[in-house]
Each structure stands twice: as C-alpha cells, then as structure tokens.
Amino acid sequence: MKTIEHWINGSPAAGTSPETAPVFNPATGQEQARVALASAVDVDTAVAAATAAFETWSESSLTQRTQVMFAFRQLLVEHEEELGRIISAEHGKTVDDARGEITRGREVVEFACGLGDVLKGSFSDQVSRGVDVHNFRQPLGVVAGITPFNFPAMVPLWMHPIAIATGNTFILKPSERDPSAANFVAELYKRAELPDGVFNVVHGGKEAVDAILTHSGIEAVSFVGSTPIARYVHETATSHGKRVQALGGAKNHAVVLPDADLKFAANHITAGAYGSAGERCMAVSVAVAVGDAADGLVEILERKAREVKVGPGDAAGTEMGPLVTKAAQERVENAVGVADGQGAAVIVDGRGLKVDGHEDGFFTGPSLLDHVTTEMDAYKEELFGPVLAVVRVDTLDEAIGVINANPYGNGTALFTGSGEAARRFQRNVKVGMIGVNVPVPVPMSYYSFGGWKDSLIGDSPIHGPEGIRFYTRPKVVTTRWPQPAQQVTAGFNFPTSS
C-alpha cells in the first residue's frame, strides 16, 4: 500500500517515525493509502531546512517573490482538475466543489502577486527640522500552518502564499485524513522555482502539532480547525512565545424574513446547508424562520432536500458526496436520532442512505429538522454534516438575539427585501462574516476571513491585509542627515519635535 511521505527541503522525505495512519476513499469506504506521522525529530528536520532557506529567501527581491507567485498561480490553473480529483478521492466532495475551493484559494495567490503594492510603507517628510520618518515591514522567519480536513487546498492557501511572498519560510501540517493535496501543492511550488526549503510539509497528528507549537525555531502558527483544538493551539503556542492566529468551529444561521423571496432563500439555504455534505465552516446549519416565513420556507426546503443527488464525488451529476470518515457518518446520524428524541420534527431523514455500488461508503442523506429549539443538541453542537435545523422565531430582533446568544460567530446571512432590516442586522449581529441574500459569505482574498467569539481564538483573522500584518513585523525609522557644517545640539530632555 502506498505511503504518503513528508515534503522537506524540496523533496519527498520518509521521516524517522514508523507511525502511519490510514487514508480512506470515503465513497468506497476502502483504505487507499497510509500517511506517515511525523515525530518531533521530523519536525525539527523541517525547521532546520526552513531556517536555512530563510537566510536567502528573506533577502530575495520583491520581484523574485512575486514572479514565483505568478508562476505558481498559473500552475494551479493548469492543474485544477488534477488537484480537484486528488481532493475528491480523499475528502469525498465532488470534483467541481473541489475545483471551487482551489479557485478561492488561488485568489489568495493573486493577492500575493500584488504584494509590491500592499507592502508599501509610508514616509513623513520633515517631522522635525531635518528629520524624516518612514516605516516598512519584515518577515518573521519560519512560520507554520496546521489545517483541517474540510478544505485541504483552500485553507492552506489562505496561509502560505502570503507567508512566503512576505519573505517567510513555511511548514504545513495538513489534516492526516486527506494529506495528498499538500504534497501536490509542494510539487507545484517547486515547478514555480520556489527555492527548496521555503515550503515544507510534515504530516501527522498530535505529536507533530505539539512539536510545532513548542519548537523554538518557529515564530508563528496559523491554525484552522475545531474550537477546542484552536484554543489548545493558541494557549500552547502563545505560551511558547509565538504569534498565533487560530480559527475555530461554527454554527451559521441564515435568517429568513417574511418579505424575502422564499424560493430564492430556500434554494440558496439548501445549497449552503448540504453542499460539501455540510462539511464547511461556513455551511448554513440553522435556518431561522421569522413569523409567517416559516411554513412556506419549510415546504420548499423539504422538497429541495429530497432532490439533492447524493453519490461519489467523481460521478457526473453528483451534488453531495459522502462524509469524510465512518465516525463522522455515525456521529451525524446519531445526532438526527437525538434530535428526534428531544422533540424536533424530522421532516427529511437522511439516515441509512445507501448508494448503489458504494454500499460501504460513508454516505448519509440530507436531513431537515423543524421546530428545533436552542436547548436541543442539534442546535447547540457543530454537527459538521448535512443536517439543517429550522428554528422558528417571531421577529428579526428575536432572530438577532438567538444568533448573539450562540457561542460561535463565524458566518451568518439574512434573506430579505428590506434595506432597513439588512442594515439593522449587519450592525447588531455579533458575527464576523455576514451575507445579505448571500448564504455563504466567504470574503474575497483582499479582505480578511475570520469569525467572532468561539469561531476565532485570539485576535487575528486570516489572509488579506490581516495576513500581511500577521506574517510581518513593522519597523519605523527616524532619520536625520545633518549638513556637514551644521551643529545639532543634543539635549538631555526627552526628544520632542520642533
């Protein structure tokens, strides 16, 4: 059976640890490869390679760095289908959906291609007599990214193009469930003439993560994953002196007002809830139906949920693939049973779905739960599967109250025809990313991505201007060039401008 190796200093590396983990094809349920699990020694090897590469990469010109990014971007375009199939085979999502995540990730590369403009400092002439001030930013050194299974290309792409373009060297620890995309990206970087050691991949689980969080040679850690691990990563890495950005889990509400176009809202909520089998941190997991919107909305949601075409991700016409693991399938199906027991109305029951020819695949169908209350587990837990819960409320302000009482604050959406309601919603809701008649409001790469509350631990969103800030340190230079004959008296008082 194939073993997926690390990628260190520009080449595949077996590592020193004999430990491996299984990598499944979720559509067939079969183990298709093993992935090497890095030990602390392997992480140390990667840090040594990245440290050596930083010496020269941090001295490279802006032009050289952006040329690599332009070449890398072109390779991502040319290999989108191939990379999409690699992702689909290990994650389970459809190939088209995987291509979508590559496109959204590539947009961050495009942002990095324009780095020359974004990194410009500022200059103040004559702040005091004969004195000027300017500022600029410099890279941190070796930085690391620890990423989740659900976007094996896009989430790392939120990190490494900006880290590398700003002059850092990078170590990626991708999810051990779908590790191959990271190695493919490493090969593309090599073909884009990125010097060896600038981008490295170590595979693994907790041991590798802990080695990264505590390694004295790593300056900063970017993490995206579940909230408990985000909290752990933030606490451990900051206590070891690192800069940390840590994005966590989510429970995203889509509010539907009675004045909304219900068909439009239901179509978009269906796609946002069941696309990628609900395994998106921006998936719509709760529809909050306001007043008279509820009955009509649920009627269309039910019809749409029953129409979703479930099958293997590489089959034409499939809209929703399997879940990533058998454990995820069991967890989601169990949650539907618990909701039933707690009094939710199971309008569409996705449990026990079998796909012809793929009987051992990790499939579950779309589930729609109505009359869910905020006390039920199906509301409180991040199910991370194709389950949409409908909560009924009487007013927009009540809907905002529900959202604000939820511990998560990643994304939310409002469906309405009222500008006044939309304005009130976006100003009052305690959520980082908001859509108005847009169900999955993932910001463009030149904005930054990040939630509020338990969806983001610490204070740094990811990519865009926040990404530049995160991967660089500022310097401010105060300069005086006195004329040779000029006498400048040095005072003992604290310097003030004059």
Ligand code: NAD
């Ligand atoms: P996860 O937290 O289980 O794993 C994320 C990473 O942490 C992986 O690389 C994994 O190997 C590592 N890890 C797991 N357990 C660990 C432990 N005990 N100690 C150290 N490291 C550990 O998340 P997942 O299941 O891969 O991904 C799904 C989660 O990610 C969901 O909660 C989802 O909402 C979240 N997510 C959030 C965003 C966002 O932008 N906020 C984006 C994508 C996914």
